[in-house]
Amino acid sequence: MKEKTLFPPKKYEKTIYVLRRHWMVFFGTFLFYCVLGTIPIVLYVFFLYNFSNILITVLLSNIIFPVLALGVSIYYLSIWLFFFTSFADYYLDLWTVTNDRIVSIDQQGLFARTISELDLYKIQDVTSETKGFFPSIFSYGNVYIQTAAEKERFLFKQVPNPNEIRQRVIELMEEDRKYHLSQTAISGKPNE
Amino acid sequence: MAIPLYIFLIIYFVFLAIFAIFSYFDIDHIIKFGTLNFTNLLAVTIYIGGSVLILIISWQFIGQIDWKQPIELSGIINSGMPY
Numbered sequence: 001m002k003e004k005t006l007f008p009p010k011k012y013e014k015t016i017y018v019l020r021r022h023w024m025v026f027f028g029t030f031l032f033y034c035v036l037g038t039i040p041i042v043l044y045v046f047f048l049y050n051f052s053n054i055l056i057t058v059l060l061s062n063i064i065f066p067v068l069a070l071g072v073s074i075y076y077l078s079i080w081l082f083f084f085t086s087f088a089d090y091y092l093d094l095w096t097v098t099n100d101r102i103v104s105i106d107q108q109g110l111f112a113r114t115i116s117e118l119d120l121y122k123i124q125d126v127t128s129e130t131k132g133f134f135p136s137i138f139s140y141g142n143v144y145i146q147t148a149a150e151k152e153r154f155l156f157k158q159v160p161n162p163n164e165i166r167q168r169v170i171e172l173m174e175e176d177r178k179y180h181l182s183q184t185a186i187s188g189k190p191n192e
Numbered sequence: 193m194a195i196p197l198y199i200f201l202i203i204y205f206v207f208l209a210i211f212a213i214f215s216y217f218d219i220d221h222i223i224k225f226g227t228l229n230f231t232n233l234l235a236v237t238i239y240i241g242g243s244v245l246i247l248i249i250s251w252q253f254i255g256q257i258d259w260k261q262p263i264e265l266s267g268i269i270n271s272g273m274p275y
Binding site for chain 1: 197200201203204207208211214215217218221222225231232235239242243246247250253254257258259261263
């Protein structure tokens with residue numbers, strides 16, 4: 001796990017959740033690329049049964065056939081590349097909840113990544129949201145985490161079991177707050 | 193006036209170079225920033241395997257074409273169809 005280099009763990013820190021978006025979210029993308037992949041096959045079958053003379057002319061052509069072969073190859077390689085890039089985008093979006101903080105790694109395309117951290121004791125409000133037909137059936141949704149700061153709230157996008165995560169984050173937040181209060185009482189200054 | 197057919201093959205190779213560069217970045221990101229586990233390695237293996245398969249199938253068609261033959265531009269303009 002690269003979390004050691006991306007966000008070095010503290011001595012007392014334990015990982016509670018490593019969250020990714022629900023697999024159903026990526027399944028939609030998968031179906032989309034499957035449809036794109038079948039288009040040339042469907043067109044070939046359509047021309048074979050309806051315009052076979054045109055198809056034979058094209059296949060026997062010394063110029064159209066080579067260009068078509070290269071075009072179809074480029075088409076399938078592009079679909080494959082875009083599909084894998086979508087997978088990387090899905091797979092590299094990661095939220096890690098520890099007993100001390102929340103770390104969000106947001107992959108945006110190939111060349112942009114945002115990593116942000118939030119201390120659990122600074123959390124003010126946690127909201128879970130399940131909206132829509134598929135999210136309700138497969139039990140996934142968003143979890144919003146709000147701090148007192150004006151900064152926009154943390155968002156766990158389309159994660160599995162958002163209600164369970166909300167409850168657990170609230171528990172962790174209370175434990176962390178108690179820990180920080182006790183540390184403050186002992187040392188006289190807030191412990192980061 | 194005639195242009196050689198292999199012009200299209202050169203364009204194809206340029207595309208393959210771009211494809212290779214972007215594939216490298218994708219694989220590098222998955223390995224560098226993903227969790228090093230079975231899913232990760234499986235995804236990279238499937239991607240490389242799929243790419244090789246597409247290239248092999250493509251070569252079955254591309255390899256049998258005579259790329260040295262010229263394309264007569266005047267013939268295309270006159271007939272409207274580049275046969």
